[in-house]
Amino acid sequence: MKWFKNLQQNLTSSADPIDTPSLDPRWRDLSLGKFRCGCCDKNFTDLLSMGYSAPEDWPSDKIRASSHDIDLADETFLTQDLCKFSNRHFVRAVLLLPLVGSEVPFLIGIWVEISETDFRSFAAEMPSGKQGQLEIMFCRLANIIPPFRIGLPCIMKPRDNFQRPVVHIAIEEDPLYAAQIDGLDFDQLLDMLRPHGHFLIGDDALDHLST
Numbered sequence: 001m002k003w004f005k006n007l008q009q010n011l012t013s014s015a016d017p018i019d020t021p022s023l024d025p026r027w028r029d030l031s032l033g034k035f036r037c038g039c040c041d042k043n044f045t046d047l048l049s050m051g052y053s054a055p056e057d058w059p060s061d062k063i064r065a066s067s068h069d070i071d072l073a074d075e076t077f078l079t080q081d082l083c084k085f086s087n088r089h090f091v092r093a094v095l096l097l098p099l100v101g102s103e104v105p106f107l108i109g110i111w112v113e114i115s116e117t118d119f120r121s122f123a124a125e126m127p128s129g130k131q132g133q134l135e136i137m138f139c140r141l142a143n144i145i146p147p148f149r150i151g152l153p154c155i156m157k158p159r160d161n162f163q164r165p166v167v168h169i170a171i172e173e174d175p176l177y178a179a180q181i182d183g184l185d186f187d188q189l190l191d192m193l194r195p196h197g198h199f200l201i202g203d204d205a206l207d208h209l210s211t
């Protein structure tokens with residue numbers, strides 16, 4: 001078995017197709033910027049990072065605030081990183097899904113619900129940028145990531161230097177857990193982007209969409 005240390009070299013090489021682990025050639029086209037989205041005309045590589053602006057249940061009539069303007073004792077607020085309403089507490093985190101055949105992962109900015117105690121600890125350390133010293137926190141997904149379900153139990157690891165915490169799915173039987181371990185193939189990535197309106201146009205993309 002022949003393995004490549006440098007994936008980029010592998011992608012651009014026409015070397016022996018027999019001994020090479022097969023890679024979907026669409027990853028190469030994607031990394032070369034060949035694909036654009038049919039709904040927003042963005043380069044498809046830009047869609048590998050997406051985020052939810054608020055928890056699913058956030059009352060849409062409420063206005064987002066700057067983190068400088070809120071008082072943590074307030075009953076209802078939404079900032080870039082924190083959210084509170086109906087005595088529920090949320091933080092914005094990051095979910096990473098590996099892409100099989102791609103060097104870059106699919107990155108989703110996601111809201112998770114945590115306990116009030118953890119929320120207070122997390123928020124208290126925010127100005128210091130030293131949240132990495134906090135314990136791992138139990139949480140639940142607070143957004144719908146089609147085709148996965150909301151409310152999924154997770155663990156959240158706070159990080160230093162003002163980086164958003166990383167979320168890991170806690171239920172081994174759940175498909176999203178498998179996706180986080182095994183990664184998504186190209187079609188599974190398309191399946192996740194399509195419910196958000198994004199779809200592929202370009203070279204032979206329409207052939208793939210119709211199959």
Ligand SMILES: [Zn+2]
Binds near residue numbers: 038039040041197198
């Ligand atoms: Zn789009």
